Amino acid sequence: MYKSIMKHFIFFLKKITILIFSMFYIGVGLAHFITPDIFLIIMPPYLPFHLELVYLSGFLEVLFGFLLLFKKYRLFAGYGLVLLLIAVFPANFYLFQSELARDAYGLITKQQAFIRMLFQPLLIIVAYWHSQEDYNPKYSHIYILCAIITIIYFSQILF
Numbered sequence: 001m002y003k004s005i006m007k008h009f010i011f012f013l014k015k016i017t018i019l020i021f022s023m024f025y026i027g028v029g030l031a032h033f034i035t036p037d038i039f040l041i042i043m044p045p046y047l048p049f050h051l052e053l054v055y056l057s058g059f060l061e062v063l064f065g066f067l068l069l070f071k072k073y074r075l076f077a078g079y080g081l082v083l084l085l086i087a088v089f090p091a092n093f094y095l096f097q098s099e100l101a102r103d104a105y106g107l108i109t110k111q112q113a114f115i116r117m118l119f120q121p122l123l124i125i126v127a128y129w130h131s132q133e134d135y136n137p138k139y140s141h142i143y144i145l146c147a148i149i150t151i152i153y154f155s156q157i158l159f
Helices: 002-034 050-067 071-087 089-097 099-105 110-131 140-158
Strands: none
Touching (some): 002 110, 002 140, 050 071, 089 099, 099 110, 110 140
């Protein structure tokens, strides 16, 4: 009985985190169109087509964030988010590496940029978890912990 209750509780938490992360991705994706300058600042100079890439990544965040809400498309959205999070990692690394980017971005220290960069793997883990339909008691607690830590961190930054 305990396992059944725990399984339902984890599914409930997963649904809540899917909703939260979906709204997060849609909101951040829309910000790519509303205020592209904050994303252009952290584009590594070696990448071409900065504005186009900002708009493309914003569009994909909105798309995958929206599709994450629907069970039918969750696998596609989750894997899409994993790939997108890997693709945008150079921007987070550039923010960490470049004093010029950190100064232009605003009051962000190298340590804060490093911490922000470390959240990329957590976002990837949570996106993967959201893409999976099966219940895995062995890893569910890790997934939930990653989701909660990430929600707390980004809530402090965004709000």
